[in-house]
Every structure is written in C-alpha cells, then in structure tokens.
Amino acid sequence: MGGVQDFALTQMRKAVEKLGSSAEMYEGPTLMRFLIARSMDPNKAAKMFVQWQKWRASMVPNGFISESEITVELAARKVLLQGLSQDKYPLLIVQACKHFPSKDQLQFKKYVVHLLDKTIASAVKGREIGNEKLIAVVDLKHLAYKNIDARGFITGFQFLQAYYPERLAKLYVIHMPQFFVSVWKLICRFLEKATLEKIVIVGNEEERxxxxxxxxxxxxxxxxxxxxxxxxxQDAVLPPLQNGRK
Incomplete structure (x- = not known):
C-alpha cells in the first residue's frame, strides 16, 4: 500500500482505540474498505468499523449464522450462489418471485447475513483476503404483488452499506415489471450514491x-x-479454509 494509505490506516487504528475498541486482529484490506466507504476519513471510518464490530457481536455471536436458524427462508430456495464471474467475483442471484415478506424479521435479517457471509467466503482462493467483492443479480421475472417486499430490499441494501462496505462490485436488476418501478424508486431513496452507481437496470436486448x-x-x-x-x-460448497476470515 502507498504512503497515503498507510498513514490513513495508522490513523484509523488509533481512532478505533480511542473509541474503546481494537483493530489489531484485522489486516489492511479489511480496514481499507471502511476507509474507502468514508472517503478516507480515519475518524469516520473508525466509527463505522466499531459500529460494525458491535453489530457482528450482537447479530452473529458465533461468527456465523447456521442453516438451522434460517430454515423457513432457506426452504424457498430463492437464492442461488453460482460460482465466480468473469472478474472472479462470486455471483449471487435472487429470484424474487419465490420470496414473500417475512413474518419473522429477525430470521430474515439473519438470512441476509448468512447469504452475504457465504457469498464472500466463496470468493476464489488467492484473492486479497478482506477485500473480496460480490456480484448480485435481482431477477424480478414472474413477480406478483404478493412478492413485493420493499422493507426486505431496504434491509438488504442497508446491511450492505453499513456492515459490508465495498463488498458490492455490481448489482444487476433484470426483468423489472412496470408496476415495480414506483417501488424501486422508493427503495432507491434509501441508497447511498456509491451504491446507486453500482446498480445496472437491464432492459433492452443490448443491455442483456x-x-x-x-x-x-x-x-x-x-x-x-x-x-x-x-x-x-444451501447446495453451494465453499472452498476449504474459507471460514472465519477477516
């Protein structure tokens, strides 16, 4: 890493300690994601990092979400984990027509964490650990009104923005029906500029x-x-030695 980055990382580590926490266990690539997400401001990055640590300790006390905690969400088989894209990013596909708004919001939140953690852990061996990104596809084909879940979408995006900074490489939205456009506009109001810039709405044949x-x-x-x-x-097999990375 360059001198400017090294300096920012050192300042961030000090700022984390001032907030009563520690970044000692975490390497540069992990901390760098928080710095990039906060425009290289060490104090803002440290605050975001400590909030993430507290959230992980509360939401994922065992370090992972087991499938037994999210059986209802998994049963729908609505999310695919397809392997690595052209750019060697793991590909996550959400088939929205198989989704229904959850009656158990905590289980849904745990499901989102499970999906993101497993997708990141499936990144190819040899990439810079802590810096893995993912590609997501949201497929709205055959979507009906009963499948619409603006709160679920917003939860997913807010988790990505607050707790998985710089993990999203690109998100493609395909087969968007006309009646969903107003819902999508509502969802976009909750998205940061950096997230919106990574979203591609696939409409015409050339875009496809x-x-x-x-x-x-x-x-x-x-x-x-x-x-x-x-x-x-749930059928995707992770590469060895991928669990528990920072």
Whole structure:
C-alpha cells in the first residue's frame, strides 16, 4: 500500500482505540474498505468499523449464522450462489418471485447475513483476503404483488452499506415489471450514491447481451443466457479454509 494509505490506516487504528475498541486482529484490506466507504476519513471510518464490530457481536455471536436458524427462508430456495464471474467475483442471484415478506424479521435479517457471509467466503482462493467483492443479480421475472417486499430490499441494501462496505462490485436488476418501478424508486431513496452507481437496470436486448458478457456464460444459468446449472445457496460448497476470515 502507498504512503497515503498507510498513514490513513495508522490513523484509523488509533481512532478505533480511542473509541474503546481494537483493530489489531484485522489486516489492511479489511480496514481499507471502511476507509474507502468514508472517503478516507480515519475518524469516520473508525466509527463505522466499531459500529460494525458491535453489530457482528450482537447479530452473529458465533461468527456465523447456521442453516438451522434460517430454515423457513432457506426452504424457498430463492437464492442461488453460482460460482465466480468473469472478474472472479462470486455471483449471487435472487429470484424474487419465490420470496414473500417475512413474518419473522429477525430470521430474515439473519438470512441476509448468512447469504452475504457465504457469498464472500466463496470468493476464489488467492484473492486479497478482506477485500473480496460480490456480484448480485435481482431477477424480478414472474413477480406478483404478493412478492413485493420493499422493507426486505431496504434491509438488504442497508446491511450492505453499513456492515459490508465495498463488498458490492455490481448489482444487476433484470426483468423489472412496470408496476415495480414506483417501488424501486422508493427503495432507491434509501441508497447511498456509491451504491446507486453500482446498480445496472437491464432492459433492452443490448443491455442483456452486455450483462451476459460481463458476468460470464460459464457461471450464469441457462435461463439467463449462460451455460451453468442452478445452484441454490444451501447446495453451494465453499472452498476449504474459507471460514472465519477477516
């Protein structure tokens, strides 16, 4: 890392200690995500980092969310974890027509954490640990009014923004029906500028071809123009030695 980054990291570590916590266990790439998310301001990054530590301790006290805690959400088989994209980012696909607003908000939140943690852990070995990103696809095909869950969308995005900074490489929204546009506009009001810049609405055929090219036919299921088979998130096997990384 360059001199400016090294200086910012040192200042951030000191700021974390002033807030009564420690960043000793965490390496540069992890802390750097928080710095980037807060425009390289060490104090703001430290505050965000300590809030993340407290949130993880509360939400994920065991270090991971077990499948036994989220059985209802997993049963719908509405999320796919497909492997690595062209840019070697793990690909997460959400099939919204299989989703229904949750009656158990805590379980839904744990489900979101489980999805994000497992997707990040599936990143290819050899990439810079702590700096892994993911690609997400939200498929709105066959969406009905009963599937609409603005609160669920907002929860997912807020978790990404507050607790998974700089993890999202790109998010594609495909097959958006006209009746969902107003809902999407509402959701976007909760998104930071940096998040909005990573979202691509795939509409016409040219955009669809570009989407397939950018993600890669090898990892996209046939339904989306690729050559892969569907892999539900609970069926995806993680590479060895991927759990518990910082």
């Amino acid at each position: 071809r570009q989407f397939i090219k950018d993600v890669g036919e090898e990892v996209l299921p046939e339904e989306y123009g690729g050559r892969a088979r569907f892999i539900a998130v």
